[in-house]
Amino acid sequence: MRKLFILLIVFAVLFPVFSQEVTAVLEYFDDPAELEITDADGFTVEGIYFGMPISEGETIKTYNSSAELSLDPNGTIIKLAPNTTFSVTTLQKEDGQENSFNIAQGKMRAVAAKVKKGGYRISTPTAVCGVRGTDFGINVVPGQEESLFVREGLVAFSKGGEEIEVGAGQIANALAETFSAVQMSAEQLSQLYSDLDFNVLNPDDVPQAEPAKDEAENNKTEDTSAADTGDMGQQTTANKEETGGAEPQEAAQENPFMEWLRNAVGLEVGSVTIDGQTYSKAILQPVIALGKFKASLYLPIIYTRDMFDLNDWYRPKGNNEWSFGSDYDWGKEPVNGLADFFADLALKIRYIEYGKQRDPFFFKVGNIEGVTTGHGILMNNYTNNTEFPAVRRVGLNLGIDSGKVGTELILNDLAEPEIFGGRLYVRPAAPTFKAAIGLTAIADIDPAGDISSDTTDPVSKAALETDPIFLNLALDLDIPAFETELASLIFFSDVGGMLPFIRNSYGGIQAGFSTSSLVYQKSSTEAELRNYGFTAGLFGNIAIMTYRLEYRYFTGTFKNGFYGPDYERKRAEYAKELVSYLMDSSNPDFHNTTMGIYGNAGFNIADKVTFNAGYFWPWALDSNGNVLTSDEDELNMGLILEKGLVPVPRLEDISAAFYYTRTHFIPTILQKGDFKGTGLFDANTVFRGEIIWAAAPTLDIVTIVTTNIIRNSDGSIAYDDNGAPKWAPSISIESRVHF
Numbered sequence: 001m002r003k004l005f006i007l008l009i010v011f012a013v014l015f016p017v018f019s020q021e022v023t024a025v026l027e028y029f030d031d032p033a034e035l036e037i038t039d040a041d042g043f044t045v046e047g048i049y050f051g052m053p054i055s056e057g058e059t060i061k062t063y064n065s066s067a068e069l070s071l072d073p074n075g076t077i078i079k080l081a082p083n084t085t086f087s088v089t090t091l092q093k094e095d096g097q098e099n100s101f102n103i104a105q106g107k108m109r110a111v112a113a114k115v116k117k118g119g120y121r122i123s124t125p126t127a128v129c130g131v132r133g134t135d136f137g138i139n140v141v142p143g144q145e146e147s148l149f150v151r152e153g154l155v156a157f158s159k160g161g162e163e164i165e166v167g168a169g170q171i172a173n174a175l176a177e178t179f180s181a182v183q184m185s186a187e188q189l190s191q192l193y194s195d196l197d198f199n200v201l202n203p204d205d206v207p208q209a210e211p212a213k214d215e216a217e218n219n220k221t222e223d224t225s226a227a228d229t230g231d232m233g234q235q236t237t238a239n240k241e242e243t244g245g246a247e248p249q250e251a252a253q254e255n256p257f258m259e260w261l262r263n264a265v266g267l268e269v270g271s272v273t274i275d276g277q278t279y280s281k282a283i284l285q286p287v288i289a290l291g292k293f294k295a296s297l298y299l300p301i302i303y304t305r306d307m308f309d310l311n312d313w314y315r316p317k318g319n320n321e322w323s324f325g326s327d328y329d330w331g332k333e334p335v336n337g338l339a340d341f342f343a344d345l346a347l348k349i350r351y352i353e354y355g356k357q358r359d360p361f362f363f364k365v366g367n368i369e370g371v372t373t374g375h376g377i378l379m380n381n382y383t384n385n386t387e388f389p390a391v392r393r394v395g396l397n398l399g400i401d402s403g404k405v406g407t408e409l410i411l412n413d414l415a416e417p418e419i420f421g422g423r424l425y426v427r428p429a430a431p432t433f434k435a436a437i438g439l440t441a442i443a444d445i446d447p448a449g450d451i452s453s454d455t456t457d458p459v460s461k462a463a464l465e466t467d468p469i470f471l472n473l474a475l476d477l478d479i480p481a482f483e484t485e486l487a488s489l490i491f492f493s494d495v496g497g498m499l500p501f502i503r504n505s506y507g508g509i510q511a512g513f514s515t516s517s518l519v520y521q522k523s524s525t526e527a528e529l530r531n532y533g534f535t536a537g538l539f540g541n542i543a544i545m546t547y548r549l550e551y552r553y554f555t556g557t558f559k560n561g562f563y564g565p566d567y568e569r570k571r572a573e574y575a576k577e578l579v580s581y582l583m584d585s586s587n588p589d590f591h592n593t594t595m596g597i598y599g600n601a602g603f604n605i606a607d608k609v610t611f612n613a614g615y616f617w618p619w620a621l622d623s624n625g626n627v628l629t630s631d632e633d634e635l636n637m638g639l640i641l642e643k644g645l646v647p648v649p650r651l652e653d654i655s656a657a658f659y660y661t662r663t664h665f666i667p668t669i670l671q672k673g674d675f676k677g678t679g680l681f682d683a684n685t686v687f688r689g690e691i692i693w694a695a696a697p698t699l700d701i702v703t704i705v706t707t708n709i710i711r712n713s714d715g716s717i718a719y720d721d722n723g724a725p726k727w728a729p730s731i732s733i734e735s736r737v738h739f
Helices: 001-021 187-190 214-221 237-242 255-262 332-344 458-466 568-585 665-669
Strands: 023-029 035-038 052-054 059-062 067-073 077-080 086-092 098-111 117-124 129-132 135-141 147-152 154-159 162-167 170-173 265-274 277-290 293-297 299-303 349-354 361-366 395-401 405-411 419-426 436-444 468-483 485-498 519-521 527-529 531-541 545-555 594-606 608-621 626-627 634-641 652-663 685-696 700-707 727-737
Touching: 059 067, 077 086, 147 154, 147 162, 147 187, 162 170, 187 277, 265 527, 265 700, 349 626, 468 568, 545 608, 594 634
Parallel strands: 098 117
Antiparallel strands: 023 052, 023 067, 035 059, 059 086, 067 077, 077 098, 086 098, 098 135, 117 129, 129 154, 135 147, 147 170, 154 162, 265 277, 265 727, 277 293, 277 299, 293 349, 349 361, 361 395, 395 405, 405 419, 419 436, 436 468, 468 485, 485 531, 519 527, 531 545, 545 594, 594 608, 608 626, 608 634, 634 652, 652 685, 685 700, 700 727
């Protein structure tokens, strides 16, 4: 009896200590084959399972899988994105001890519980950060970036004895030249969190109870060598001594309505030049963000003189986008009225998206940019908004990837669908060997639709009358040699061609599938393939540099990257070229073979400067096998400059982005042949430049310059006397209000 009594007394004394011991638990992961856990000695831990405890000294490496951890009993939860290395350094065993963690590379999110006792610390290679009851994320790119971004609360971020405070909606990079907190837009913060949503753990379940006031006062008198109570990665002992033990102040609570307004409503006010005419504009852009789901509307008023006169408003492609079918007689034309209603409704969508490319599931509705299928032999960097805002399209891009099988779909415009594409691919030996085989099919059902109905040009007339459909098919093969954190090398090859369908017979061109465009009959006994192409090459990265090198070969009217960034403005020219070939397939001009080398390289420096450039150097063989110079070259460049690049007042608040793609680049420089008298900015150029000055936390002043095609009142493309599309720069100066 005495022994039992003694045991009860010992248990009563030790229970508070035992109850404070913290355990890390692996609650969720996508794929155990894409997860590696090593112990303190570097040995691999076998048998990964849900609910598995993670011990001190153990390291989790996520490859193509995310992971979620919880800390029991305090309730803090942690999300690890793919390609992250995260270690549990120490776990609290009694009051005053720290829970410490380390992220060597990758991306994570922590929703930290507000607890009365126990310290926390998360370290990057050069810095320490932490909070109390805060939702924040960390992104580490070794040698380039160690960023802390905060959704709620206030974070102490320190390196080398220097400490700053990062509040809600701010970001700081420990490797930047200036170690300071920078305000983000709601869209930037949403993008940073886009791959950090929890699958099974719920941030709403994380305890947020404040420490009792008397206990908090008592804690202030505790030994400063102990970790600060309730602090997720608070200052180290050395830092506390330097700062006199001062603790960061909690962020002031923002008015809930103003917080919602700031995150949910965007407003653009300014001017824009379209087709040589200057308009005023006021555009409301409400935003909804729920985890991986994000949506925004585009509600524009673009007018010349009187914003209250509906007849004075700009009409994209001649369409009154605010009529919602009311400009039709629904009794006589119900189908046209209904179609116009949904078309106008679709134009009010800026974007609707879930996830991002390479996620197991993603989709985006709205502006579609930089879509490449396979390795680009059919669709390479396709964009449906090259003429925005003069012409607005609401496209669709959707993808599903189960690991061994995947598919991707593309549609150029929900309001006026004309370009459809899809790719199906398999990885037979995944995940051991990630080689992939893909099949791509893309169709344009109305490439001649941009030709004016009153054209007098015979080839244009033939294209309108035959009304062709482009049908393109391609196979692609992808073989990774190696993929590591510092370098990767992937070999690839694509082959593709076009088999058009002719709707109407006209001028000797027969209706139906035009096999003659793919197989040229040289004689009654001899035939050869025409209008096809193939590519082979390699791509990958070396540290901060990406690279791509490939050999291209294509014949006749086929072009590598047929559906490229300038396709929407060139599709009518391609339709005329196809008709010209079908009218006279024996013409030697259509029997040339073009080949060449394409090279591309890019780099990113400290997430402040991103540059990318590529060039295709072509040459040609004529029907007699003679080597000729080719005018089918292509140059593309991109430059992004982030805020804070120039550490000078006012200039540090400026960011910019420039994109330039130009076909027939060298012939234009040399003023050669058909390109004599042309400039570097014309219908063969896709250019977009954007300069943003953050004049205030809630106000950006933006200048945007683009090259746009001029269109007739019926929406068709206007051509000059040489048959080239007319073009004009579009200049927009606007104020973006974030509230």
